[in-house]
Amino acid sequence: MMSLVSTRTAATASPFEAVLCGLAPDGGLYVPASLPTWTLSQIQDLVGLPYEKAAALILHGFFDEISQEKMEALCAEAYASFSDERRVPVSSIEPGLFAMELYHGPTLAFKDIALQLLPLLMAYSAKATGQKEKSLILVATSGDTGKAALEGFADKPDTAIVVCYPNNGVSPAQKLQMVTQKGGNVCVTAVEGNFDDCQNGVKRLMGDPDFHEMVRQNGYTITSANSINFGRLVPQIAYYFTSYAQLLEQGAIALGEAVDFIVPTGNFGDILAGWYAKKMGLPVGTLICASNKNNVLSRFFETGTYDCGGELYKTTSPSMDILISSNLERLLFELTGQNPAPIQAWMEQRTAEKKFTVDEKTMEKARQDFFAAWADDQAASEAIGTVFHAQHVLLDPHSAVGYCAYQQYKKTKDTKRKAVLLCTASPYKFAATVLEALGRKAEGQEQTARALEKTTGKPVPQAILDLFSAEQRHFSCVEPKELDALVESFLKQS
Template sequence: MQYQSTRDFHKTVSSAQAIAQGICEDGGLFVPQSIPKLSWQDLEQMRKCTYVERAEKILSMFLTDFTAEEIHSCVQDAYTEEKFPGGPAQLSMLQEGPYTMYLLELWHGPTCAFKDMALQLLPHLLTKSLKKIQSDKTAVILVATSGDTGKAALEGFKNVLGTKILVFYPQDGVSPMQKRQMLTQEGENVAVCAIEGNFDDAQTGVKKIFTDSKVCTALDAHGMMFSSANSINLGRLLPQIVYYISAYCDLMETGEIDYEGEKVNITVPTGNFGNILAAYYAKQMGLPVNKLICASNSNNVLTDFLRTGVYNRNRAFYTTISPSMDILISSNLERLLSSLTASDVKVKDWMRQLSASGEYRVDDDTMAQLKSLFWAGCCDDNQTSAEIKELYQTENYLCDTHTAVAVNVYKQYAAVTGDTETPTIIASTASPYKFADSVLNAVVGSVSSADDFEKIAELSTATGTPIPAPIAALQNKPIRFHDSCAPAEMFKKALELTGADA
């Protein structure tokens, strides 16, 4: 299988080249030339398999230049019991009134966020990809994060031979615990820098660095090349397809799915559109999906787009209690548009309009496809907090601020459409302890301490839930990183922190 640029279908590369490179030279994103198909018989065969076995099956369909042994090695090393106690993608069923929800808990990994599901695997894929393309360069992993990707990428790549990793995050746009996770990160090949701006500033800066010829030349002179751990990287996106298919297989095995082709809804809280794009790809492969439900917070640019066909980032930016979704430029939407239109010309023009004016409108055919595939909704911080409290009081289930957005929007969908019968998988993306102050305030009604770790202890006491070991371990770790810069200084800072400024 070959991969092509969303902005020029004539440019094709192997999966190894796409993973190593991260982003296309023209600024586009790599997409598969075709989507491999799963039959019902394939799903039947996978229902009794482990998560690792399912991952090997699905990834082998996309990574055709990898041997079965290479994929087996990567997956086995990524999804160990030590890293994911109890399993990497656990389902919890909640029955609240007329709603039956299957919360797909993707946060049982080493950084307590769904990004671990891909970022424990990506370093293994990347190092093998570099060997396949016969590159002896050090891969500089350049990351913009709205909170969870940064820590998960740092943890995944720490001390991985042949790599360096540099993470940019918005100074005031992540939770205190997310920030502490990054600033205390161990490893000799890691660096972290705050941006005096929001996530979109960081993401835009990183994309510009990737395609800046002077910066790339400076890296090349020092035996280095850029790659990415953001969801713009194919190697980050493909592993996310696995957990939606695996969840369906689990529902087959438990009898919740009891006839061939029975459809599910999938609800995903998303800002950069990567996590829900993976669910879309799963549907394209043949997973029986009724609706993909896109859940946004007050930064509802995706909700408006999926309802109207107009993408407009020229709007107020809100700092919310679900900060990983505080995004106005959703990079992976470009991949969806490429799939729906099968046109590099249209996508390139829309992305040009977005860059020039901050807005574009899709054609009627694309809009009709969007409405057929997706349902979109949003909720504000007050609704998010109320959802956390209601789930805890009625179901004794404690969730984080992003999962609460997804639950709230699913209920909106059910109320508007009347569809309460279709089994619904809801992506639960982070431990509530990563957002302890907001969750504690929602459950208890007040926060009595200013100390982050006292809030965590109070949340555990109030709810009787255990503090995740990776969160508890942060308390005694020293702060290692203090760098910050303006968005305009990111080029200089990238060269400085990678050692390519000499």
């Protein structure tokens, strides 16, 4: 059976326990004690498989107490609503560069891959462990996670979900997606502050014994749907394998040929999934970590100092407007040989001083696998225009940041490797930014979406069109310290 360990004390848990509790009791994050391994022959066997079957094979290595047949059924249920039958298709952007299209799920963002499956994994885990309480899912979102989690958990039996997002810190479409969410078990609130205020608020609640007791008295137990949850991370590993298999199928690469992956990331979860894929045996070259102006990660890889004490900038790629990248803790734990002592010290330092410095030996290991770069709004806007006019490929602002990072990588490294850009969201979730990048003025959400469609010939997704006539159902806005009372009130009404 797969065993998981906490990054802070190396306390152990089963995969089911980790999915149900999210954060380890010591405040750490769960990681696999050892990874499943894949041979090139097994990777070749993924070619031509439906996404559900391929994903189930990869997931089964982590959830080995769920039969292969059952895991396939869970994946089939999770991904049935995706608009492309390939689920995560790979297409060409330009010679040598491919797009991994991660936006064909119900909320048009890569988070759907994990968050359509996580509720099913939670339900299975609760049954397997004999959990009697209902699950309260707490979510902090910088934009896409919130709606994807709401869509996954709305009206699921024995669950309630609370999502908090930074007031004025998400795109208009992202906000509309959340505040119009239907469901008898959902609560959505804006929080005065930025994403880190939201994330710290959720972590504070998850670590507060009095809050846990209040939740327990209401018949619930707490977990998270953020990428701190092991069950969020693992489904993301699958699409690195399936994209490689698609490149094999297309004849773009030979078996065993290394491929670079460009990942726009704020919380470091999506790119960490790629690192795990590499350690499992997938031929991954360099993982290119792309940041916006909130470039704490690129500065970290350059200097070895993680400094989250600066100003948080609002950018046109709001899902990456983050200063505390939670999943970096997992990588550092792995690079130190799963030694919790330095992790505990660094995380305590981060809390107390807003920064910490990693030893050079650990940084050397990190730089073997990662290249980090960043781009501001202007550069991303120019990239959207350049790529569309040259290739008729439409990038969202986050993917455009990734494209910019890739250009910097190519200038720095003399590489002939093929590369895959993780395209994390539909451009229509950021229609005004994209339209303006193409030289048109944006006015009103629906008019902007229609104008983008007319300008590009790319149809507006139905999920976006539905928003324009949807009724707003959630209106609250609270201070971070008021989250406790909000959750208590919600549970008493549920």
